[in-house]
Amino acid sequence: MSRKNQTLGEFIIENQSSFKYTSGELSRLINSIRLAAKVVSHEVNKAGLVDIIGAAGDVNIQGEDQQKLDVYANDKFIQTLKNRNIVCGIASEEEDDFITINSQDENNQNKYVVLIDPLDGSSNIDVNVSVGTIFSIYRRVTPIGTPVTIDDFLQEGNQQVAAGYVVYGTSTMLVYTTGAGVNGFTLNPAIGTFYLSHPTMEFPENGNIYSVNEGNYIHFPQGVKDYIKYCQMEEDNRPYTARYIGSLVSDFHRNMIKGGIYMYPKSSKATNGKLRLLYECNPMAFIAEQANGKASDGVTRILDIKPTELHERVPFFCGSKTMMNTLEDFIQKGK
Ligand code: P6P
Numbered sequence: 144m145s146r147k148n149q150t151l152g153e154f155i156i157e158n159q160s161s162f163k164y165t166s167g168e169l170s171r172l173i174n175s176i177r178l179a180a181k182v183v184s185h186e187v188n189k190a191g192l193v194d195i196i197g198a199a200g201d202v203n204i205q206g207e208d209q210q211k212l213d214v215y216a217n218d219k220f221i222q223t224l225k226n227r228n229i230v231c232g233i234a235s236e237e238e239d240d241f242i243t244i245n246s247q248d249e250n251n252q253n254k255y256v257v258l259i260d261p262l263d264g265s266s267n268i269d270v271n272v273s274v275g276t277i278f279s280i281y282r283r284v285t286p287i288g289t290p291v292t293i294d295d296f297l298q299e300g301n302q303q304v305a306a307g308y309v310v311y312g313t314s315t316m317l318v319y320t321t322g323a324g325v326n327g328f329t330l331n332p333a334i335g336t337f338y339l340s341h342p343t344m345e346f347p348e349n350g351n352i353y354s355v356n357e358g359n360y361i362h363f364p365q366g367v368k369d370y371i372k373y374c375q376m377e378e379d380n381r382p383y384t385a386r387y388i389g390s391l392v393s394d395f396h397r398n399m400i401k402g403g404i405y406m407y408p409k410s411s412k413a414t415n416g417k418l419r420l421l422y423e424c425n426p427m428a429f430i431a432e433q434a435n436g437k438a439s440d441g442v443t444r445i446l447d448i449k450p451t452e453l454h455e456r457v458p459f460f461c462g463s464k465t466m467m468n469t470l471e472d473f474i475q476k477g478k
Pocket of ligand 1: 263264265266356389390391392394417418
């Protein structure tokens, strides 16, 4: 249920009954993400003005230079979730292992775990291109009141109870689903309030935008190469338009609004692809499917992949259904 100019807070309260698990806890969890998103948005929007950009010198588990804003965003989301005592565990791209919350408190009745990429696309920070936060929420599978285990995090994406992203772009938007469609909220920074600006977001059935880093073309599997050439042919409504920002959240967001496909294939350089299953592909796939789109590794539905490691990578393709079906046909033929 949505109405014009509704705030995110009003929307959460009015739609709580549609949550699969009618608990105020999930509402409070989404609210805490809303708070952290406002704080991070404030810092991202002034990144060029203070000495907060530039590599922090550390290198994260992915072997990537850790930008100071990465560290800041990671700390803010973890601190907000911890302080409001809502979750029992957190996993983050920036943390080697998962974080247990209140394990010593057998009265800890918290039943949700959150997996997060606190600042995706961070290499864009120094060049003032939009970046994003991605989050994924599950109910724990181990007994309430006990410390979480890795099993609480290695759940298939089809078990998510909520997922969303924040895009820090020309405006800051929070887009999320609890399994009843996808809604987008735009932040009014003057008063710190998110307003419902994009109710019931959906991928157009087809599209004419393809997003891929063509610099890796020679390393791609044959089927992906054939699809990219198909996109570039003078035929039907093609050639398509190539748009690639280098920020998953931004490319995904544009393609969901205009219609399109995002591709990060495996290659001889990245044998399992680059994107992480748990806190990038699964949440974006949940949103895509809730928005009438599709997401796979080229063969298997992303949400049905059984995770084996916290930071595992998978090839990732998602977008308008018709485009995805055509791509998967090319991949099948290219085998
Ligand atoms: P490449 C950012 O690092 C990211 O994880 C996604 O946001 C983005 O789509 C992709 O990697 C860009 O990777 O190899 O094309 O620079």
